[in-house]
Amino acid sequence: MFLIGVCVGDESVYGSVAQPAIETMCSHDAIVLELRSQNSIHEAYNVVLAKARELDGLEGVIFLHQDLEIRDVNFLRKLRQQFLDPTVAVVGAIGAVGVQSLSWWLGEIRGSIQETRGLLNFPSSISDVEMVDGCCFALSPWSVEHLAFDSERYIGFHGYDADICFAARAAGKRVVVETFELTHQTKGGFGDYSEFCRNNEVFRSKWILDNAEDGRPRGALRVEIGGGKICRPGWLNLDHVHGEGTLRRRAEVGRWPFESGTVHSLFASHVLEHIPAGDERIHVMNEAWRVLVPSGSFEIRVPLFPEAAAVADPTHLSFWMPQSFDYFTGRSKESADYGIKVWEMASMVVVDGWELRVVLIRPREPDSLPVPARYWGSERFMMDEVLR
Numbered sequence: 001m002f003l004i005g006v007c008v009g010d011e012s013v014y015g016s017v018a019q020p021a022i023e024t025m026c027s028h029d030a031i032v033l034e035l036r037s038q039n040s041i042h043e044a045y046n047v048v049l050a051k052a053r054e055l056d057g058l059e060g061v062i063f064l065h066q067d068l069e070i071r072d073v074n075f076l077r078k079l080r081q082q083f084l085d086p087t088v089a090v091v092g093a094i095g096a097v098g099v100q101s102l103s104w105w106l107g108e109i110r111g112s113i114q115e116t117r118g119l120l121n122f123p124s125s126i127s128d129v130e131m132v133d134g135c136c137f138a139l140s141p142w143s144v145e146h147l148a149f150d151s152e153r154y155i156g157f158h159g160y161d162a163d164i165c166f167a168a169r170a171a172g173k174r175v176v177v178e179t180f181e182l183t184h185q186t187k188g189g190f191g192d193y194s195e196f197c198r199n200n201e202v203f204r205s206k207w208i209l210d211n212a213e214d215g216r217p218r219g220a221l222r223v224e225i226g227g228g229k230i231c232r233p234g235w236l237n238l239d240h241v242h243g244e245g246t247l248r249r250r251a252e253v254g255r256w257p258f259e260s261g262t263v264h265s266l267f268a269s270h271v272l273e274h275i276p277a278g279d280e281r282i283h284v285m286n287e288a289w290r291v292l293v294p295s296g297s298f299e300i301r302v303p304l305f306p307e308a309a310a311v312a313d314p315t316h317l318s319f320w321m322p323q324s325f326d327y328f329t330g331r332s333k334e335s336a337d338y339g340i341k342v343w344e345m346a347s348m349v350v351v352d353g354w355e356l357r358v359v360l361i362r363p364r365e366p367d368s369l370p371v372p373a374r375y376w377g378s379e380r381f382m383m384d385e386v387l388r
Contacts, residue, residue, distance in 0.1 A: 001057050001058055002031075002062055002076060002138075003032075003060075004032040004033065004062045006032065006033075006034055006066055007041055009066065013185075014067075017069050018067065028076065029059075029076065033047075041156070041157045041160050042155075045149045058144065059080060060141060062079070062136070065134070065136070065186075067185045067187075068183070069184075069185065070136070070181075070182055071181040071182060078178050083140045083141070087173055088140060088176055089147070090139055090174075091177075092138070092175075092176075093133070093135075093137075093177060094109065094110070094120060094122070095130070095133060096108055097130050098293070099130045099295075100361055101359050101361065102203055103346040103359075106344045106363075109122045113135070113183075114181075114183045127177060128174055128176055129177050130175065131161060131162045131165035135184050142173070143173070150163050150167075153206065154202055155198065156192060158191075158195055162203055166206075170207075198349065200347040200349075201347075201349070208265060209265070222264055223235060223236045223265070223291075224237055224238065224269075225239075225267070226270075226274070228241070238251055238256065251275065251284050259291075261291070263292050264296055265292075266291075267299045268301070270303070272284065272300060273316045273317070275317060275318060276318055282340055285341065286339070286341045294364040295361060298362070300356075300358045300359075301355060302355075303355060304354050304356040305320060307354040308354075322350075325345065325348070325360075328360065329360075343363070344361040344362075345361075
């Protein structure tokens with residue numbers, strides 16, 4: 001017996017897309033739990049898990065969006081086959097490895113799904129991934145018993161899929177993409193972008209930045225630029241005063257002491273405003289791009305111009321605003337003239353009205369399949385939402 005959990009926010013969409021296939025499955029060893037008037041998908045999905053724990057003979061729990069149509073007549077059979085392996089905790093249709101943020105599609109995508117905007121079909125249709133997309137995924141009986149959605153740290157409707165997958169992998173279990181016939185009739189976009197960015201910070205703090213047991217390859221390099229006396233534990237400190245050995249250097253001068261494509265994550269908190277605008281700024285950004293692995297992340301925190309925190313400090317040598325990053329993400333044509341390496345924008349948010357926080361991702365290699373960012377949200381951030 002499978003339990004299907006679905007949050008219903010639009011009765012017409014649910015009734016025309018997801019419900020018909022659910023009703024068919026419910027006549028074949030599945031029951032459905034519909035949740036309405038929910039403020040948090042994390043809380044709602046925990047209600048589904050609580051119900052699942054009461055059922056005898058549970059084979060797994062399926063979570064799907066109201067705009068997801070299951071067309072695969074062998075859907076349940078494929079899940080049963082996957083869950084015969086006790087190491088498999090989560091199964092979905094499409095996901096990625098090299099995930100550095102909730103913008104998981106900037107990693108190496110695997111799996112396939114039919115969308116209203118086209119077929120997304122990537123290599124290794126059945127393979128292990130770090131996470132699967134939450135439009136449709138299933139948890140094994142082990143996952144139902146041992147995992148829960150983090151409703152304390154996350155709010156709203158973003159990050160539930162990434163967090164539960166990373167929790168499963170941290171417990172030594174596997175996350176797998178399987179070949180399903182599905183149609184996701186999504187409108188695209190982020191919904192509440194400010195909420196997305198807020199939850200992205202929670203996710204990165206929990207699983208990417210601070211968690212040494214996040215299941216990533218041992219020895220993966222993480223570097224803080226200008227970490228001073230309080231560099232993140234376990235991170236290398238590229239700092240001209242407190243760095244050790246070859247790391248005791250200024251970031252804006254010369255080649256950094258890392259081979260190209262060897263650093264997993266970079267972090268710079270209130271450092272870049274102390275680096276002069278112009279060639280020095282471009283050099284730091286290009287060196288960061290060079291040393292990162294494809295899909296590696298660079299998190300930047302700077303004071304937001306023209307707030308007082310940005311302009312009052314006499315040691316600040318450059319100023320940053322959301323539009324500054326247009327030059328580093330290819331949104332401004334001038335970047336081609338300045339020799340700037342182009343990044344992908346994962347998230348951008350203003351905290352407390354004065355601190356700009358941005359997560360950039362080094363794109364995958366040019367000879368790999370293109371990132372379908374245009375599918376997942378043609379405009380990855382809207383300035384009015386960033387500054388709201």
